[in-house]
Amino acid sequence: MAPPLPLDRLQRWMQAVIVHPGDAASAPRAALARGEAPGARVADLVRPSARLTAAERVGIYHDMYLLRMEEALATDYPALRHLLGERGFLDLVRGYVRAYPSRHFSLNRLGDHLPEYVARDARLKRRAFCHDLARLERALALVFDAPQTPPLGADAVAAVPGERWEGARLVPVAAFALLAFRYPVGAYADSVRDDEGHEHPPLRRADTWAVVYRRDYSVWRQDLSRAGYHVLRELASGRTVGEAVASALRIRARDRPTERGLFRLFRGWMAAGLFQGIEL
């Protein structure tokens, strides 16, 4: 029997077993081959029980690892999981956690890089759609955990003199994300969330826009027109209300908002609590 490993090497060996991408049976041997315990057999490191071999015992941890990662990511990406199916999603998770293993104390952060991984995963069918869907679901998760900032009250809005609005800057609440998509992923996510027996919208190419925000500790998604997205993007980047409106009036004619339309947009956003401050 080989001499006992020091604690640090024993832990590195066991972690290598747990995260080995192959099956549980091959994991202990593959981890040994990584060099933490050269010449040792699994039974040199782990005792068998009355009912399980040493390799079977350590395999329990290996099998639970991927399931735990899958469960955590499925919580944040339910629509993507639905689109890919159980097997497809598990394959995605297997590759993802190899590329982006958790380095954070919370599993809530495991999915931080999933959208960029999806964008690069050449094995995925409908990759561009999956990427947009992952971006939407990531935004929902980030907004869920973002800092709480009180939205502007009606009094604060009413207190701004009419002539000052053109030069005013509106500051979005902290729990705010503005998104442009090439596919109708919002409608798809809605269809997944709805009851069983739902029909999914076509996955065809179609530009869509949305703002995701939190109000009263609930996360909301509001679909936007091209003009609405354009104005909100300008405001969120620090442009004045006057600059944002002027910019919106320069977009292509069929998407250009009317004055009344712009007024309705602003009124709706104020009511939704999208802004936390006015800088005059």
Add this chain to the structure above:
Amino acid sequence: MAAERASRERPSLVPRDRSAGNRWGLPDLGIGVGLRTVHFPHILGRRPRVDWFEVLSENFLDTEGRPLRVLDQVAERYPVALHGVSLSIGSTDPLDRDYLRKLKALAARTRARWVSDHLCWTGVLGRNVHDLLPMPYTEEALRHTTARVRAVSDFLERPLVLENPSSYVEFTATTMPEWEFLSRLAEDADCGLLLDVNNVYVSAFNHGFDAEAYVDALPADRVVQFHLAGHTHEGTHIVDTHSDRAAPAVWRLYARACRRTGNVSTLYEWDEDIPDFETVHREAKKAAAYRTSVPGAAASR
């Protein structure tokens, strides 16, 4: 209420059977339930009569959204203790100072009665596999873990409380039983113990040791809290799933432990296939039958 910093004075190694309370005077909070998201509406809406809640620390450390808002409301109405899964006290990686800073802040925010985690490691080389991995019970591991427990207790300015893990692997390097490792660690590092009697039962089956001997061997005056939970028997081994009612044998083990420690804060965990709140609470309250049968048991609140 912040727990008083424990003295470094070396305590007696003789367990105090039927002792009323632990050496730090941490209160017996009664019978509590783990705070779980699915029960948020019930707890806030119905304000059930629960003695206390245990909070999974990591679920609240990196969010300023609804979970933290709910926790603030719960902590206003109920005593709370923090229970973590990512301290990784046995790891050979450096301690995560960012994690500790956030944990300390959360403990202050919730007026946590104590802060607990597990005797385990969760990853090395900067990774977190998010599992409670077993330690080899060696002199080297004991020295290593003792130093880290002391460092964490100093940082948190309160005695860390450590839970015995459930495990499926036993290392050939191990030179002492888990209860001896845990007892020596508690004494050397001056930390509290969270005795999970279901974990004792699970590990006893998986490794073939005597569960009663384990419970009898721990220093009773260091036990700050009990855990109870259900498990899943796979035939070849038992998995600590927290998915069911506690087995009768686990209750018997709990009764045995209560006879040694006196009444100690008891918490029921249910984490998979979670039923409605009242069902979980009913299961937890079964503990009362064992607690009240303890002669001279403390009931300070």
